[in-house]
Amino acid sequence: MPLLDVAGLRVAFGDHEVVHGISLRIRPGECVAIVGESGSGKSVTARALLGMAGAGARTRSDRLRVLGRELGSASERTWRDVRGRQVGLILQDALVSLDPLRPIGREIDDPLRIHERMPPAARRARVLGLLARVGMPDPEFAAGRRSGELSGGLRQRALIASALALDPPLVIADEPTTALDVSVQARILSLLDEIREAGTGILLISHDLAVVSRLADRILVTRHGEVIEDGTADDVLRSPREPYTRALIAAVPTERPRGTALAVATSAPAAIPGPPPTGVPIATGSDAPERPPLLRFDRVAKGFSVPGGRLLAVDDVSLALRPGETLGLVGESGSGKTTVARLALGLTAPDSGVVLLDGEAWSSRPERERRPMRRRIGAIYQDALSSFDPRWSVGRILADAASVGARGTGRPAPRVEDLLDQVGLVASVARRRPLNLSGGQRQRVAIARALAAEPDVLICDEPVSALDVTIQAQILDLLDRLQRRRGLAMLFISHDLGVVRHMSDHVAVMRAGRIVESGGTEAVFAEPRHPYTAQLVADAPRLTP
Amino acid sequence: MPTATVTTLRPWRRIALPAIALVSAVALAGCQAAEPDEASGDPVEGGTLVYASGDAEPTCLDPHVGGNYPQALLAGQFLESLVSRDTSGEIIPWLAESWEPSDDGLAWEFTLREGVTFTDGTHFDAEAVAVNVEHLKDPATQSSTGYLAMGKVDRVEAVDDLTARFVLTAPDSALLESLSQPWTAMQSPAGIARGMEENCEAPVGTGPFIVGEWVKQDHVTLVRNDDYSSPPADAGHDGPPYLDAIEWRFVPDAASRYAALQGGQVDVIDNPQPDTIAAAEGDDVLTWIDAPRPGAANRIELNSGQAPFDDERVREAFIRAVEVNDGIDALFFGTAERSYSALSSAEQLAYSDEALFEPDLDAANALLDEAGWTDRDADGIRMKDGVRLTLRFPVSTNQSIPAEQSLFEQVQATAKQAGFDVAIELLDLSSWYSALFAHEYEIVSAPYTKVGPDVLRILYHSDSITPAPSGYFANLAQLDDPAVDALLTEAASTSEEAARADLYRQAQERILGGYYLLPLYDQQNSFLLDARVEGARTMPTVSTPTFYDAWLAG
Amino acid sequence: MLAAGAVFVMWAVATLTFFAIRLIPGDPAEAILGGPGSQASQEALDQVRRDYGLDQPLLVQYLAMLARLVTGDLGTSYALRTPVADLLGGQLGGTMLLAVLALLVAWILALGLSLWSTGRARVAAAVGEGIELTAAALPHFWLAAVLIAIFSTGLDWFPPIATGTPAGLVLPVATLAIPLAGFLAQVMRESLLDALQQPFVVSARARGENTTGLRLRHTIRHASLPAISLSGWALGWLLSGAVVVETIFAMPGLGRTLLQAVTLRDVPVVTGVVLLVALVYVVMTVVTDVASRLADPRLRQEGAR
Amino acid sequence: MSELELRQTTVEASAEHLGPRRRRMPRAGTVLAVAFVAFLAVATVAPSLVWTQDPNRIAAADAFESPSLAHWFGTDESGRDVYSRVIAGTASSLLIGVSATLIGLALGLVLGVLASFGGRVLDFGVGRVIEVLFAFPGLLLALLVIVVAGPGPVTATIAVGLSTAPGYARIIRGQLVGIRSSHYVEAARVLGHSPGRILARHLLPNALVPLFVLATLGVGQAIVWAAALSYLGLGAQPPAAEWGAMLAAGRTYLPTAPWLTVFPGLMIVGTTIATTMLGRALTRRGREGR
Numbered sequence A: 001m002p003l004l005d006v007a008g009l010r011v012a013f014g015d016h017e018v019v020h021g022i023s024l025r026i027r028p029g030e031c032v033a034i035v036g037e038s039g040s041g042k043s044v045t046a047r048a049l050l051g052m053a054g055a056g057a058r059t060r061s062d063r064l065r066v067l068g069r070e071l072g073s074a075s076e077r078t079w080r081d082v083r084g085r086q087v088g089l090i091l092q093d094a095l096v097s098l099d100p101l102r103p104i105g106r107e108i109d110d111p112l113r114i115h116e117r118m119p120p121a122a123r124r125a126r127v128l129g130l131l132a133r134v135g136m137p138d139p140e141f142a143a144g145r146r147s148g149e150l151s152g153g154l155r156q157r158a159l160i161a162s163a164l165a166l167d168p169p170l171v172i173a174d175e176p177t178t179a180l181d182v183s184v185q186a187r188i189l190s191l192l193d194e195i196r197e198a199g200t201g202i203l204l205i206s207h208d209l210a211v212v213s214r215l216a217d218r219i220l221v222t223r224h225g226e227v228i229e230d231g232t233a234d235d236v237l238r239s240p241r242e243p244y245t246r247a248l249i250a251a252v253p254t255e256r257p258r259g260t261a262l263a264v265a266t267s268a269p270a271a272i273p274g275p276p277p278t279g280v281p282i283a284t285g286s287d288a289p290e291r292p293p294l295l296r297f298d299r300v301a302k303g304f305s306v307p308g309g310r311l312l313a314v315d316d317v318s319l320a321l322r323p324g325e326t327l328g329l330v331g332e333s334g335s336g337k338t339t340v341a342r343l344a345l346g347l348t349a350p351d352s353g354v355v356l357l358d359g360e361a362w363s364s365r366p367e368r369e370r371r372p373m374r375r376r377i378g379a380i381y382q383d384a385l386s387s388f389d390p391r392w393s394v395g396r397i398l399a400d401a402a403s404v405g406a407r408g409t410g411r412p413a414p415r416v417e418d419l420l421d422q423v424g425l426v427a428s429v430a431r432r433r434p435l436n437l438s439g440g441q442r443q444r445v446a447i448a449r450a451l452a453a454e455p456d457v458l459i460c461d462e463p464v465s466a467l468d469v470t471i472q473a474q475i476l477d478l479l480d481r482l483q484r485r486r487g488l489a490m491l492f493i494s495h496d497l498g499v500v501r502h503m504s505d506h507v508a509v510m511r512a513g514r515i516v517e518s519g520g521t522e523a524v525f526a527e528p529r530h531p532y533t534a535q536l537v538a539d540a541p542r543l544t545p
Numbered sequence B: 001m002p003t004a005t006v007t008t009l010r011p012w013r014r015i016a017l018p019a020i021a022l023v024s025a026v027a028l029a030g031c032q033a034a035e036p037d038e039a040s041g042d043p044v045e046g047g048t049l050v051y052a053s054g055d056a057e058p059t060c061l062d063p064h065v066g067g068n069y070p071q072a073l074l075a076g077q078f079l080e081s082l083v084s085r086d087t088s089g090e091i092i093p094w095l096a097e098s099w100e101p102s103d104d105g106l107a108w109e110f111t112l113r114e115g116v117t118f119t120d121g122t123h124f125d126a127e128a129v130a131v132n133v134e135h136l137k138d139p140a141t142q143s144s145t146g147y148l149a150m151g152k153v154d155r156v157e158a159v160d161d162l163t164a165r166f167v168l169t170a171p172d173s174a175l176l177e178s179l180s181q182p183w184t185a186m187q188s189p190a191g192i193a194r195g196m197e198e199n200c201e202a203p204v205g206t207g208p209f210i211v212g213e214w215v216k217q218d219h220v221t222l223v224r225n226d227d228y229s230s231p232p233a234d235a236g237h238d239g240p241p242y243l244d245a246i247e248w249r250f251v252p253d254a255a256s257r258y259a260a261l262q263g264g265q266v267d268v269i270d271n272p273q274p275d276t277i278a279a280a281e282g283d284d285v286l287t288w289i290d291a292p293r294p295g296a297a298n299r300i301e302l303n304s305g306q307a308p309f310d311d312e313r314v315r316e317a318f319i320r321a322v323e324v325n326d327g328i329d330a331l332f333f334g335t336a337e338r339s340y341s342a343l344s345s346a347e348q349l350a351y352s353d354e355a356l357f358e359p360d361l362d363a364a365n366a367l368l369d370e371a372g373w374t375d376r377d378a379d380g381i382r383m384k385d386g387v388r389l390t391l392r393f394p395v396s397t398n399q400s401i402p403a404e405q406s407l408f409e410q411v412q413a414t415a416k417q418a419g420f421d422v423a424i425e426l427l428d429l430s431s432w433y434s435a436l437f438a439h440e441y442e443i444v445s446a447p448y449t450k451v452g453p454d455v456l457r458i459l460y461h462s463d464s465i466t467p468a469p470s471g472y473f474a475n476l477a478q479l480d481d482p483a484v485d486a487l488l489t490e491a492a493s494t495s496e497e498a499a500r501a502d503l504y505r506q507a508q509e510r511i512l513g514g515y516y517l518l519p520l521y522d523q524q525n526s527f528l529l530d531a532r533v534e535g536a537r538t539m540p541t542v543s544t545p546t547f548y549d550a551w552l553a554g
Numbered sequence C: 001m002l003a004a005g006a007v008f009v010m011w012a013v014a015t016l017t018f019f020a021i022r023l024i025p026g027d028p029a030e031a032i033l034g035g036p037g038s039q040a041s042q043e044a045l046d047q048v049r050r051d052y053g054l055d056q057p058l059l060v061q062y063l064a065m066l067a068r069l070v071t072g073d074l075g076t077s078y079a080l081r082t083p084v085a086d087l088l089g090g091q092l093g094g095t096m097l098l099a100v101l102a103l104l105v106a107w108i109l110a111l112g113l114s115l116w117s118t119g120r121a122r123v124a125a126a127v128g129e130g131i132e133l134t135a136a137a138l139p140h141f142w143l144a145a146v147l148i149a150i151f152s153t154g155l156d157w158f159p160p161i162a163t164g165t166p167a168g169l170v171l172p173v174a175t176l177a178i179p180l181a182g183f184l185a186q187v188m189r190e191s192l193l194d195a196l197q198q199p200f201v202v203s204a205r206a207r208g209e210n211t212t213g214l215r216l217r218h219t220i221r222h223a224s225l226p227a228i229s230l231s232g233w234a235l236g237w238l239l240s241g242a243v244v245v246e247t248i249f250a251m252p253g254l255g256r257t258l259l260q261a262v263t264l265r266d267v268p269v270v271t272g273v274v275l276l277v278a279l280v281y282v283v284m285t286v287v288t289d290v291a292s293r294l295a296d297p298r299l300r301q302e303g304a305r
Numbered sequence D: 001m002s003e004l005e006l007r008q009t010t011v012e013a014s015a016e017h018l019g020p021r022r023r024r025m026p027r028a029g030t031v032l033a034v035a036f037v038a039f040l041a042v043a044t045v046a047p048s049l050v051w052t053q054d055p056n057r058i059a060a061a062d063a064f065e066s067p068s069l070a071h072w073f074g075t076d077e078s079g080r081d082v083y084s085r086v087i088a089g090t091a092s093s094l095l096i097g098v099s100a101t102l103i104g105l106a107l108g109l110v111l112g113v114l115a116s117f118g119g120r121v122l123d124f125g126v127g128r129v130i131e132v133l134f135a136f137p138g139l140l141l142a143l144l145v146i147v148v149a150g151p152g153p154v155t156a157t158i159a160v161g162l163s164t165a166p167g168y169a170r171i172i173r174g175q176l177v178g179i180r181s182s183h184y185v186e187a188a189r190v191l192g193h194s195p196g197r198i199l200a201r202h203l204l205p206n207a208l209v210p211l212f213v214l215a216t217l218g219v220g221q222a223i224v225w226a227a228a229l230s231y232l233g234l235g236a237q238p239p240a241a242e243w244g245a246m247l248a249a250g251r252t253y254l255p256t257a258p259w260l261t262v263f264p265g266l267m268i269v270g271t272t273i274a275t276t277m278l279g280r281a282l283t284r285r286g287r288e289g290r
Helices: A042-048 A076-082 A104-115 A120-133 A139-143 A152-164 A182-197 A209-215 A233-238 A243-251 A337-344 A367-376 A394-406 A416-422 A427-431 A439-452 A469-486 A497-503 A521-526 A531-539 B069-078 B126-137 B145-149 B175-179 B189-193 B196-201 B254-262 B274-282 B312-321 B325-332 B361-370 B402-417 B429-437 B455-460 B482-493 B497-513 C002-023 C028-032 C042-051 C058-070 C084-117 C122-136 C140-154 C166-196 C199-206 C211-248 C254-264 C267-295 C297-304 D002-017 D028-045 D082-117 D119-135 D138-149 D153-180 D183-190 D195-231 D243-251 D259-288
Strands: A004-013 A016-026 A031-035 A057-060 A063-066 A087-090 A170-174 A201-206 A218-223 A226-232 A295-306 A309-321 A326-330 A352-357 A377-380 A457-461 A489-494 A506-511 A514-520 B048-053 B083-085 B091-093 B096-101 B107-112 B153-160 B163-168 B209-215 B219-224 B245-250 B268-270 B286-290 B298-302 B382-384 B390-396 B421-427 B517-521 B526-530
Touching: A004 A042, A016 A031, A016 A042, A016 A201, A016 A218, A016 A226, A031 A042, A031 A209, A042 A057, A042 A170, A042 A201, A087 A152, A087 C199, A104 A120, A104 A139, A104 A152, A104 C199, A120 A139, A120 A152, A152 A182, A152 C199, A170 A182, A182 A201, A182 A209, A182 A531, A201 A209, A209 A233, A218 A233, A218 A243, A226 A233, A226 A243, A243 A469, A295 A337, A309 A326, A309 A337, A309 A352, A309 A489, A309 A514, A326 A337, A326 A497, A337 A457, A337 A489, A367 A377, A377 A439, A377 D183, A394 A416, A394 A427, A394 A439, A416 A427, A416 A439, A439 A469, A469 A497, A489 A497, A497 A521, A506 A521, A506 A531, A514 A521, A514 A531, B048 B254, B069 B209, B069 B219, B069 B245, B083 B175, B091 B096, B107 B126, B126 B145, B126 B153, B126 B163, B126 B189, B209 B245, B254 B268, B254 B274, B254 B526, B254 C140, B274 B286, B274 B526, B298 B312, B312 B361, B312 B402, B325 B402, B325 B517, B390 B402, B390 B429, B402 B421, B402 D243, B421 B429, B429 C254, B455 B482, B455 B497, B482 B497, C002 C058, C002 C267, C002 D119, C002 D138, C028 C042, C084 C122, C084 C166, C084 C211, C084 C254, C084 C267, C122 C166, C122 D195, C122 D259, C140 C166, C140 C211, C140 D195, C140 D243, C140 D259, C166 C211, C199 C211, C211 C254, C211 C267, C211 D119, C211 D138, C254 C267, C254 D138, C267 D119, C267 D138, D028 D082, D028 D259, D082 D119, D082 D153, D082 D195, D082 D243, D082 D259, D119 D153, D138 D153, D138 D195, D153 D195, D183 D195, D195 D243, D195 D259, D243 D259
Parallel strands: A031 A201, A031 A218, A087 A170, A170 A201, A326 A489, A326 A506, A377 A457, A457 A489, B048 B245, B048 B268, B390 B421
Antiparallel strands: A004 A016, A004 A057, A004 A063, A218 A226, A295 A309, A295 A352, A506 A514, B083 B091, B096 B107, B107 B163, B153 B163, B209 B219, B219 B245, B268 B526, B286 B526, B298 B517
């Protein structure tokens, strides 16, 4: 008997149907993955399987059986009995998926309290046992912590423990590793693997094929609320039938060398119109090592006060970014990458050492003098939306930036349409507000804004980590093309090794504020010298059919 | 809201009462006249009466210090004066059994009651009277009302144990009236000797009650004086009071006070709103005591010291223009009677002249035209030489009840028809006095309570225009008429009754005839009592309630 | 730092009050001599001015006041002739009891209302919102009169004047609490709605938690957070309201003392009340700060960073 | 490529709008609120169009009449028509409410801007000033202002405005600090914009929108506080028909003539509710985009 047996599941909000008849089965010890991009209906599907599609949602199905019990028209009371006892749910980002105001012990205890009549002492022992099972060091201590007081990996473990509290036969994991560092992600995936080995059925939901490929026995590829491909993991990854599946696979940047396009050409315009090359000869990093660096960090250190001392976020960092070159900076969260970006942008001053722009003082200048030079360094952020004034339209944002680029140069400011065109957006986007754009479009607007001031250096801080893989691929391709065309120097910061490897000429690996290894990209990744780099490379998710 | 059905009750003092009136209250239920309640039965001993006062809480319980009405209300329960007044205005014995002025009027000998002791055990004797008068006249006591009352007293000599001789600097026909007031009541010399701070907390007198505990802003407890032996000549019984104690609470909000009375939480309230007095009519369990304060009537004074009211025609125009009778009826629900006198109807010598105050808009307009206020601006306000006919009217929110403030609004509205712009300014007490002291007013209404017609001298003698060091002056009409001055001065030193009455009558005719004031009604002084309170009455001196004869029935 | 801030606030409050009262028309010497309109003699006025140092230059008086305050001496009431510290010491308890009870009741009412109405059908939500807005717009003096009319005169459940009995506190507390509850409920509703959108609510429901459990164990805490941090402000607001409420219900307290002292120009008492209220506010700020941190571990971390 | 993404966006966006929380249909309450505010506007601009008689016409003989066809809201203690007085009071009540709120907001804005832009020292100083203002009980501040400057609607307005200022200042400061550390302000700095330009183009406009909503609540509150001052006898001066003053004056007669306070009270409550609902509706629209 399958743990879960669903046929023809449809979910609609009002008269707008978002899931159009999904069918799937999960047997004990089996992991079935649903893969798709944002808006493909995967999360709604997961919730519908718990009877929680949301207020205003209508769920219909030909069959919806959990452990053989038909729940198609179950009451809320019946569903509550299913939830937590027969089906556990693991969500993305335990920081917000666990109540930040309650100790995790209480959160894990909840299913026990709700579904079982157990004396408190027994429940307590069970909670500690669960925490030990998911690999939480010092369960006693951890049980009293709140999610905000634990590291990302540990709190994700706690979230898993709360889903496993009553050993439900089926676990639904909705993007369980998104937003985690690669090494943590690898460990969480191993934990899920152990659970599956123990006989629990897992429904894994992710936008990332590489994550799914580690675990899944079957893969369902969904798009716009429909399953477009369904097969064993091997079949889907090795011989995808659908072009969309192929595009998804192609978009994974991990092992694609520099200079190859990631996005499948069907949806990209053939050529990117825009201003002709600025005359700077296009140079790849290895060609011109002798050119003086545009941006240079010389033994820069920056610390912050924390209780009980000072945290060195950036510790004795030296970097050189040459014209036309992309320098990748990779490291896990908290390693100091973002502080490097802020130092480069002159938003914060180093405690010691200097940052030089084009050989001239940059970090040491008073803000008043630095201000006119600022247009030479542009920036792209992870969360493009928050970098736009919510009241401004795209056109106003771009015109504002363009006016800065033209200031004092006597050149006419670039036209908004041209800027949009350059990043592959139609002119009508100018009238819209960023809030009403998709993630990819927003990031394109952000790029257009950064380029509008015609900078020499572009600082990209995790520019694609919030995007779906196919969109990520398009943005990376766009950045790559624009950089080559304009001869920009680019500092590319990411926690994603695959992305950095794909984009960078040189790479620097950062850990706890220090550069532990740097060099030519291929050299570093092919033969990492530092053990930390080696571990990072090993943990990076890749397609493993 | 029945407004017309309320029987306009006659103030008790006009009713011929037996010499010893047990009940001077008017039972509203059934509107019987103020006959003693037949069914009330014999007095019952014991119980605590709860009194809720809407007057300000005194800052000092010793009425010698300062000297205002809230102090008098409380002091009447535990302090006693040398003399009192009966309902006909005659001075009657209290702590003094008899008195005799010298022929030249410059010395008065008082024979004191024998065997009276203060509640601290001190004997009441002539020496004690001397100490009290000295206390009143000592600047350190900070007395103002009592100090003024003793203005012509030079000193008191103890002739013997029970004979006190008042030595005056000038004849004073108002001396007995002055001495009947609670502000000149007798306190234990030992109590006074404790110093102001302690004496303010709990003055020691000879009265029927003793000050127990004073919880600031909450209540004063008054407990029975078991050794009490000195009731005034018009009291209902001898010996100690019936009540065990009085709980004297301070409840500033009138609606709360009335609600507490209705709910039986308190037994007596003062300063009831007129509408609640009327509403109590339908209520069998409430009794109304209407006891207008003596001294001046409530009136609007016209500042004749400056333009535009330095012109008598303008003053008359204002008085003729203003229409208040309907307003008084509606706002006071028939509980207040229109006055046409400068003096309270509690004063025997009050002189009324209704004809002077007959509203006549045409006459008012004619007078104003004649006085040169011929132009009108867009609002219909009269102008003269570019100046608007504006009358500043500071109103003290501490002294005027809402109904009175509404009445002033009606004054404002009716005066506007003749082209007056009345600018009412609601002020707190200090700001109100400041406005008066700075002469920033054309019309004003200020109460003044005093026993006897001598109040006229305080309010209308030109000497009262000169401000005291603090800026205070009582002659708010700034009436400066040598003829009035002469009449009032002479009256004050004339002790022959008929001559004195005639002098005061002439003075009042002149004052009213000069259109210096618009009388409204007596100073409203009402009490609502739970029907189980029997025997309570107000003192015929300054109309403060006394609970010596009171008991709680049932 | 905290202590320095508190001292600064107290100093500034004392200074402002001192000079503000000097701007008020009315002579403090008169306040001493029986209040406004006194007919005190010149000698008495001079005597009092000398005794109280009112003949000194303003600056000297100001410094003298500061010197006294530093030693904890609030001076002597002009009107009541008792030490201000004793006077206020007797009043503080009642007012604080009133304010704290009102705060608690407002909290409970607001929590109940917002928990009941948030996230429900539109009709219930609209009713809840309507109640909140109406409650918040009720002036104290009017509400008090209505409550007395209903619960004292009408039903005879509670006495209209508070004589120190627990029953007497019911109406004053309700008068203060109801408008405040309207405010707090609005704030709580916002954070409740926010909390209900959070993923942890999905997690909790997925464990089988029912609606009631969800509200009691999860969202109630989130709803409380902004209300906790508002409590310092709310207490100040309640103390303002106490001026009116204490007058209507005839309760002894700081509010009534203040009103009377302002009317009588009793400078030491006004200064004393203001300082006391400022002190309560400062203490309350610290308390709410600590309480917020206790309730929300995220704040502790933010503070640490 | 862009077509594809746009299509996807449309799907996302519509899914979002059809979701449980946000709906674009104007709510019935909003419609009512608009209607009420429109009525208030008429009563403010041309009260004589909607009143039935002269609001200050005294007819002592007609005092305390309960609501009837002749007098929709009854008559007051001087026989004036309560309905007409309520209408006549709209302008001055709203003037008090709106100007007190504006004063509070303006002062709050100055303090808030100084605190968030004047550097550390000024921030500390202004922070303390706000603390001090907060430490004064609002009504006391108002009392002091009134006693110093004399009573009347103008001082009452200033007093209420002053006492609300610290609250606004704190909120504005919080807003500005939040916006100042936002990514879009950082983006503007990276572009090389000057602080003045950032203040004018980003900070103020973004801080003012939530303040607007706050202010809608504040108007009603200001009227209520002014009413409390009237109760203490320090508010509007007669014969001005002002809701707060009417409420305070009529309170005396609550047991016998409740209509004297009920109707002005309803106007205050109604105004508060209507403006608040409008404010919320506007924020909702702002949040959902245009």
